[in-house]
Amino acid sequence: LKLLPSKLQDGLSLDTTYLDSLQDAIGQWHDAAMIVASWAGKDLDGSQAMISECREKEAAVRRLAGDFYRKAHLA
Numbered sequence: 403l404k405l406l407p408s409k410l411q412d413g414l415s416l417d418t419t420y421l422d423s424l425q426d427a428i429g430q431w432h433d434a435a436m437i438v439a440s441w442a443g444k445d446l447d448g449s450q451a452m453i454s455e456c457r458e459k460e461a462a463v464r465r466l467a468g469d470f471y472r473k474a475h476l477a
Contacts, residue, residue, distance in 0.1 A: 427466050431462070
């Protein structure tokens, strides 16, 4: 968005607060998924808890991303 001229930015009417929240949730899920992937095949303490946390973060992304087009655009 920042790369676009301000005239185009305004014309898009994007809900940047929502998009920032979604971006943050995706980042947290990605980080958790990378940890789980690096632990694959290893029996480490806390691995089941990390898998659960990763699934919770994925669910949060899915909730936020539901009806994305409507949520991303300001009414």
